[in-house]
Amino acid sequence: MRLCVCLVLLSSILCASADLSAIPRAGRFAVDAAGGAWDMLRAYWDMREANYKNADKYFHARGNYDAAQRGPGGAWAAKVISDAREKWQSDVSGRGAEDTRADQEANEWGRNGGDPNRYRPKGLPSKY
Template identity: 80%
Template sequence: MRTITLVVVSMALILTKHAVVKGWWISQEKEDHQYPTETDNKVKEKVEEAIDFVKDAFGGAIDMGRAYLDMREANVKNADKYFHARGNYDAAKRGPGGALAAKVLSDFRELYQSSLSGEGPEDTAKDQEANEWGRNGGDPNKYRPKGLPDKYR
């Protein structure tokens, strides 16, 4: 069900951007079909930026989910910091929307995990360090443990 929702939302964003790029939202309001004004172009640019931000955020959330699923699948001791850094790195590469999604999801996960896992504040601090490292463009391999298969790069 989540996949279907994500596909529908993604399609809506793509179609909306297509309509904005084509200028449909402008030309339908003008009876004489004049060329777009400078204000129209600025509004169009801001709408495109907002759409790109949302698309990057969705993509960043997918990157974070992929890193989590890979971590669960790999099941390698001491690999969690690597997957924290990798998920944040991949999400942040998408742009500001991806970086925001990575921060929100990382903070939520740490809040949730710290209250349930009993790992303690030290583990949470180390996880957050890896999250920030990846989100700021640091190489996730800094946290890569020996024995982790190459398929998880």
Template identity: 70%
Template sequence: MKLLLAGIVLILIIMWKPMPSGAGDMWRAYSDMREANWKNSDKYFHARGNSDAASRGAGGRWAAEVISNAREWVQERTGHGAEDSAADQKANEHGRNGGDPNDYRLLGLPEKY
């Protein structure tokens, strides 16, 4: 039992450090999306935020998944279409799984982003 508890604590310690940074990556992508105000570019920012967060390790990946799932859950409950939510989740997973966010980048989106 002590070994199991020690293992759980070790996993939490390893995951904890990148969690806030992963959440910051998600916030930065969201802020950039709002600032860019570029029509139909949200999938790129979803993929980028998830990719940046997941690159920090297990904690960042966990933070990205929780934030993405919560956001899509809220959007579905507030009247946004399930089809758009499914497309957002596809972009989220693409980024979290190491896919290139630029696969979703629209032509003309400023290089700043």
């Protein structure tokens, strides 16, 4: 996960410096991307802390939702991190195509402005 955050930050800096005529817009994109990466990391930390059965889709949707609310940079960061995480999970952890599909559905739902509570399991503490 740390590698994903570093890659997102580096990519957003490179994107921001690519077009000098668009520095204000690119700077906003970079700030939103960094904030979106932070939102994704916070959702991951909360998921680990909660350690609640069947809650992973909720945290996927919530992280993507929070990141996308920042704007195009946040949505971009959420997509990059989500895709990298799912690629790693399918290639390394052996969790399977069905789980990856379900995770990506929750990612896209949140990123497109859908209410993450659609995936909230009963009994998950209100803290989350």
